Amino acid sequence: TVNGDRLWQSLMDLAEIGAYDDERTGLRGVNRLALTDADAAGRRRVVAWMKEAGLAVRIDQMGNIYGRREGTDPTAAPVLTGSHIDSVATAGAFDGCLGVLGGIEVVRTLNERGITTRRPIEVGIFTEEEGVRFGTDMLGSAVAAGRLTPEYAHALTDRDGHTLGGELIRTGFAGPTDVRLAPPHAYVECHIEQGPVLAENDVPVGVVTGVQGISWQEITIHGRAAHAGTTPTHLRADAGLAAAQIIVHLRSLVDSGAYGDLRATVGHLIVHPDLTNIVPARAEMTVDLRNPDDAQMARAEEALAAFLRDLENSRPGLSLTTRRMAKTAYVPFDDSVQKVIAQAADDHALEHISLLSGAGHDAQEIAALCPTAMIFVRGEYDGISHNPREYSTPEACAHGVDVLATALLRLADQ
Amino acid sequence: TVNGDRLWQSLMDLAEIGAYDDERTGLRGVNRLALTDADAAGRRRVVAWMKEAGLAVRIDQMGNIYGRREGTDPTAAPVLTGSHIDSVATAGAFDGCLGVLGGIEVVRTLNERGITTRRPIEVGIFTEEEGVRFGTDMLGSAVAAGRLTPEYAHALTDRDGHTLGGELIRTGFAGPTDVRLAPPHAYVECHIEQGPVLAENDVPVGVVTGVQGISWQEITIHGRAAHAGTTPTHLRADAGLAAAQIIVHLRSLVDSGAYGDLRATVGHLIVHPDLTNIVPARAEMTVDLRNPDDAQMARAEEALAAFLRDLENSRPGLSLTTRRMAKTAYVPFDDSVQKVIAQAADDHALEHISLLSGAGHDAQEIAALCPTAMIFVRGEYDGISHNPREYSTPEACAHGVDVLATALLRLADQ
Ligand SMILES: NC(=O)NCCC(=O)O
Ligand SMILES: NC(=O)NCCC(=O)O
Numbered sequence: 116t117v118n119g120d121r122l123w124q125s126l127m128d129l130a131e132i133g134a135y136d137d138e139r140t141g142l143r144g145v146n147r148l149a150l151t152d153a154d155a156a157g158r159r160r161v162v163a164w165m166k167e168a169g170l171a172v173r174i175d176q177m178g179n180i181y182g183r184r185e186g187t188d189p190t191a192a193p194v195l196t197g198s199h200i201d202s203v204a205t206a207g208a209f210d211g212c213l214g215v216l217g218g219i220e221v222v223r224t225l226n227e228r229g230i231t232t233r234r235p236i237e238v239g240i241f242t243e244e245e246g247v248r249f250g251t252d253m254l255g256s257a258v259a260a261g262r263l264t265p266e267y268a269h270a271l272t273d274r275d276g277h278t279l280g281g282e283l284i285r286t287g288f289a290g291p292t293d294v295r296l297a298p299p300h301a302y303v304e305c306h307i308e309q310g311p312v313l314a315e316n317d318v319p320v321g322v323v324t325g326v327q328g329i330s331w332q333e334i335t336i337h338g339r340a341a342h343a344g345t346t347p348t349h350l351r352a353d354a355g356l357a358a359a360q361i362i363v364h365l366r367s368l369v370d371s372g373a374y375g376d377l378r379a380t381v382g383h384l385i386v387h388p389d390l391t392n393i394v395p396a397r398a399e400m401t402v403d404l405r406n407p408d409d410a411q412m413a414r415a416e417e418a419l420a421a422f423l424r425d426l427e428n429s430r431p432g433l434s435l436t437t438r439r440m441a442k443t444a445y446v447p448f449d450d451s452v453q454k455v456i457a458q459a460a461d462d463h464a465l466e467h468i469s470l471l472s473g474a475g476h477d478a479q480e481i482a483a484l485c486p487t488a489m490i491f492v493r494g495e496y497d498g499i500s501h502n503p504r505e506y507s508t509p510e511a512c513a514h515g516v517d518v519l520a521t522a523l524l525r526l527a528d529q
Numbered sequence: 530t531v532n533g534d535r536l537w538q539s540l541m542d543l544a545e546i547g548a549y550d551d552e553r554t555g556l557r558g559v560n561r562l563a564l565t566d567a568d569a570a571g572r573r574r575v576v577a578w579m580k581e582a583g584l585a586v587r588i589d590q591m592g593n594i595y596g597r598r599e600g601t602d603p604t605a606a607p608v609l610t611g612s613h614i615d616s617v618a619t620a621g622a623f624d625g626c627l628g629v630l631g632g633i634e635v636v637r638t639l640n641e642r643g644i645t646t647r648r649p650i651e652v653g654i655f656t657e658e659e660g661v662r663f664g665t666d667m668l669g670s671a672v673a674a675g676r677l678t679p680e681y682a683h684a685l686t687d688r689d690g691h692t693l694g695g696e697l698i699r700t701g702f703a704g705p706t707d708v709r710l711a712p713p714h715a716y717v718e719c720h721i722e723q724g725p726v727l728a729e730n731d732v733p734v735g736v737v738t739g740v741q742g743i744s745w746q747e748i749t750i751h752g753r754a755a756h757a758g759t760t761p762t763h764l765r766a767d768a769g770l771a772a773a774q775i776i777v778h779l780r781s782l783v784d785s786g787a788y789g790d791l792r793a794t795v796g797h798l799i800v801h802p803d804l805t806n807i808v809p810a811r812a813e814m815t816v817d818l819r820n821p822d823d824a825q826m827a828r829a830e831e832a833l834a835a836f837l838r839d840l841e842n843s844r845p846g847l848s849l850t851t852r853r854m855a856k857t858a859y860v861p862f863d864d865s866v867q868k869v870i871a872q873a874a875d876d877h878a879l880e881h882i883s884l885l886s887g888a889g890h891d892a893q894e895i896a897a898l899c900p901t902a903m904i905f906v907r908g909e910y911d912g913i914s915h916n917p918r919e920y921s922t923p924e925a926c927a928h929g930v931d932v933l934a935t936a937l938l939r940l941a942d943q
Binding site for chain 1: 553575592616619659660664666697716722723724725728741743745751753754755756757758760761762764767769770772773776777780785792794796797798799800802803804805806807808809810815819854880886887888889891911912913914915916
């Protein structure tokens with residue numbers, strides 16, 4: 116078993132980088148958007164910990180960081196673990212960080228025990244997993260796995276027009292290593308569940324069977340600015356109203372039950388000029404759809420597209436455009452790696468269940484390169500995440516990383 | 530008749546202060562929010578024109594500016610005209626400016642003709658008529674008329690936390706004159722219609738019978754930030770969805786026809802943290818209701834309040850608060866002043882109709898102090914306003930100010 120106190124201490128230390136106090140709730144949150152100064156400071160801290168643990172650190176052209184512990188067979192493909200340390204703007208201490216710091220904690224434990232493995236073990240930190248700064252999630256791992264090109268990724272811009280490429284250079288994390296990752300032997304990622312299933316089933320860890328499909332798009336609505344007092348309702352082309360109708364319609368698609376286990380979220384919404392007595396001329400919004408079934412996802416996307424067409428035709432002066440931000444299909448994880456994880460949990464006498472991931476993870480990208488699966492750690496408060504209230508107990512975190520250590524050891528000696 | 534070319538030139542000159550180029554439409558708009566640097570520059574320009582026209586200028590504690598042309602009877606109450614030069618962020622050249630520059634053009638014409646009047650004539654410029662920077666419209670005139678206190682007004686803040694009082698001092702327009710205006714003999718304001726009625730009736734000018742009621746409130750919705758991928762729909766408290774439901778419901782109140790001639794606009798809407806994969810924790814929006822019938826307005830406000838209560842109760846974790854920003858009842862204008870205006874239009878052989886104002890105007894506040902009415906000037910493109918497309922022809926503007934001149938002369942000799 117790993118050193119749970121040391122793991123916890125590193126989680127709490129990292130959470131101070133980019134920390135903020137939430138006035139309303141009194142909670143302390145984390146805001147470490149990818150490639151901001153806070154993220155760069157977090158990266159420097161974690162790289163220092165990697166080096167202290169004896170890892171050889173390399174940084175690739177996407178700013179993905181890998182720390183390597185050599186095995187006895189230098190020609191053998193490494194076993195990879197890791198996750199991300201970028202966060203959303205209203206995050207907690209655990210999302211991503213548990214996987215990265217858990218990987219480092221495994222290495223520290225192996226070092227203390229003098230354990231050598233046949234295969235090298237590598238700990239990865241992937242860039243912009245959250246996708247909230249540059250608009251595409253699992254970005255660093257998707258480029259490492261070859262699904263997206265570095266050119267596409269480097270040209271992505273944030274809301275202020277900064278490019279990802281420019282921010283990599285600015286923060287000093289534009290590394291020299293080729294971003295295309297040579298296939299590892301296997302990949303295992305430990306992550307908080309970010310949902311209620313483990314708590315509902317009262318088990319500490321989960322074996323993740325796969326990740327549901329994710330569809331992100333941005334919708335821009337052009338209407339016509341007009342005076343709120345004088346413009347008759349029939350002459351309006353209200354971009355804000357159209358946005359609201361889309362949001363309400365999306366919920367009705369979910370509630371209809373006709374699209375399987377669909378989830379729909381409009382997280383980003385702005386109107387312009389955003390003034391009390393002006394009918395909005397323009398609205399911009401994102402639509403985040405999730406579905407474990409690719410066919411149902413396609414049907415839901417078609418239903419949304421049909422609604423957008425009808426909306427555009429319903430009122431002269433309204434026009435809508437959509438832009439694809441991110442799209443991933445349902446990704447099933449490897450059976451044999453799931454078995455290794457389940458066996459590791461059994462070895463630690465930890466109850467476990469199998470479950471599908473609701474969130475996207477770097478593991479789903481690396482799964483294209485090698486046998487992959489994930490370990491989920493139980494969260495409190497319905498598993499709330501992307502919120503300062505996000506919390507997993509020190510015991511739950513240590514249990515997850517114990518399972519990770521045992522699974523990595525087993526895979527590294529294959 | 531006044532000098533229409535000179536009037537037009539001053540409108541175009543003033544429109545360059547705070548001008549911007551609208552990329553999408555290729556139009557040139559005006560952004561001169563109250564007490565910004567642009568508004569201060571506009572004020573300085575117009576004060577210079579007032580002084581060139583021989584007006585004695587005074588500035589009150591709300592930054593309202595009055596230019597006075599003496600009459601032959603120094604003890605007689607003045608006839609007041611005027612309007613505002615602050616604008617919304619996406620404005621045209623005419624809203625408010627026509628009334629102020631029209632008043633100055635009348636004075637120039639009287640000077641050129643050597644015409645003296647019994648009563649003084651004053652031209653007023655009122656602060657923050659639009660209400661979009663500090664949240665309450667017709668603010669300067671409402672304080673001048675005693676409906677609101679200067680303490681209330683000075684403490685209002687913009688979105689960046691600047692107080693109106695501080696901005697008055699910063700821009701140099703915190704004047705020494707007592708803001709409470711001594712009752713004028715009469716008030717006449719010339720303004721663009723900002724709506725389609727005059728154009729539909731193919732007449733150049735309108736005699737305004739009154740202003741419909743205005744109700745502004747801000748609604749803040751607190752929900753719970755949560756992960757878009759992992760949070761089951763039934764566990765969500767989505768502040769953005771609630772905002773959308775309010776917007777859609779408001780339109781259904783309008784479309785029901787059950788609240789008379791109700792108009793409803795949500796012009797301001799923000800969500801927080803405003804990120805793709807986070808269920809909005811908070812939303813803030815404004816509701817602008819208009820109704821020519823105070824009883825129908827009250828019913829519409831009650832219907833909205835009931836909907837907000839139901840919404841709050843519909844989902845655990847949602848809470849809603851409302852804040853009153855502005856509220857004015859239906860204001861009828863004075864019959865005798867309307868007759869003077871109609872007679873003046875007849876004198877100039879201009880066809881006219883009577884109509885109600887859809888927009889709020891300083892005249893509705895000054896109406897509490899003295900007999901008041903307004904002259905409306907026809908606009909093109911359905912009378913679109915609060916939009917760079919806002920346009921009235923040089924002829925239409927000159928016609929309106931001709932009527933203003935004749936009406937002011939008649940009232941000043943009463
Ligand atoms: N784990 C996680 O929060 N990933 C971000 C991508 C997503 O929205 O699912
Ligand atoms: N005339 C005008 O645009 N007034 C602003 C106040 C309102 O929204 O009606």
